[in-house]
Amino acid sequence: MIFIKNNWTEVLADSLLFSDIDRKDIIQMITCLNPKEESFSRGEFIAQAGEPMKGLGLLLQGSVSVLKENVDGSRIIMNILKPGELFGEMAVFSEERVWPASISALTNSTVLFISPDKIVGRCANACSFHRQLTVNMLRILSDRAMKLNRKVEYMSIRGMREKLCTFFWELYRKQGGNIIHLPMKRNELADFLNVSRPSMSREMGRMRDEGLIDFHLSTVKILKPDKIAEYVQ
Numbered sequence: 252m253i254f255i256k257n258n259w260t261e262v263l264a265d266s267l268l269f270s271d272i273d274r275k276d277i278i279q280m281i282t283c284l285n286p287k288e289e290s291f292s293r294g295e296f297i298a299q300a301g302e303p304m305k306g307l308g309l310l311l312q313g314s315v316s317v318l319k320e321n322v323d324g325s326r327i328i329m330n331i332l333k334p335g336e337l338f339g340e341m342a343v344f345s346e347e348r349v350w351p352a353s354i355s356a357l358t359n360s361t362v363l364f365i366s367p368d369k370i371v372g373r374c375a376n377a378c379s380f381h382r383q384l385t386v387n388m389l390r391i392l393s394d395r396a397m398k399l400n401r402k403v404e405y406m407s408i409r410g411m412r413e414k415l416c417t418f419f420w421e422l423y424r425k426q427g428g429n430i431i432h433l434p435m436k437r438n439e440l441a442d443f444l445n446v447s448r449p450s451m452s453r454e455m456g457r458m459r460d461e462g463l464i465d466f467h468l469s470t471v472k473i474l475k476p477d478k479i480a481e482y483v484q
Contacts, residue, residue, distance in 0.1 A: 259311050259363075266309060266335040270387050276380045283381070284370070286363040297354040297362060298339070304348045306364035308338040313360025316439065318353040328442035329402060331357070331435045340391055341399070343367045406445050408484050411454045414444045416482035419464070423473050433469045 422431040441448040
């Protein structure tokens with residue numbers, strides 16, 4: 252079995268797709284789902300927008316980015332995924348079944364591709380836990396739709412400082428402290444906010460000079476939360 256051979260049990264158990272399903276049942280469920288395992292090198296495209304879908308992607312190892320490419324060739328990072336997370340779930344149940352965005356490996360990565368028919372179709376083995384899998388899938392789709400809506404909201408924010416302060420404020424509230432850890436690199440953050448890296452760096456420098464924040468590598472210290480909040484949109 253794939254997950255036993257490569258020791259993916261922990262990753263699968265922590266994935267939202269298998270939430271509230273016992274680990275022993277996950278073993279049987281993987282047999283029913285019969286996924287295909289593929290490995291990708293750093294920088295390699297796992298999928299490209301417009302191509303036919305292989306199935307729902309579940310990241311087992313590594314890190315991947317979800318990219319949208321503009322007509323001028325520039326790219327916007329929609330999301331950064333870690334092991335246990337899914338990609339392609341918003342389109343894999345559609346009639347066309349083509350990738351709506353490109354998926355690129357940020358590091359050497361391993362992916363399981365699962366046929367959507369195996370998730371929502373009738374289980375040949377009449378697994379008692381298959382209904383929970385469908386419920387989990389619906390929850391994931393709902394959550395992803397909410398995140399996509401938030402991404403659109405970021406793109407509608409005009410000012411550079413407003414974009415940065417809104418992003419930092421959300422992490423500040425989520426992580427519960429003045430020192431926040433960015434979930435992506437600076438160039439990836441610039442792509443996510445749909446701004447240029449140099450302009451973003453200059454604005455962060457101005458915010459540091461004004462005593463609003465301090466930063467080093469992927470860590471940002473919020474020095475004046477009340478002032479940051481004034482720019483949040």
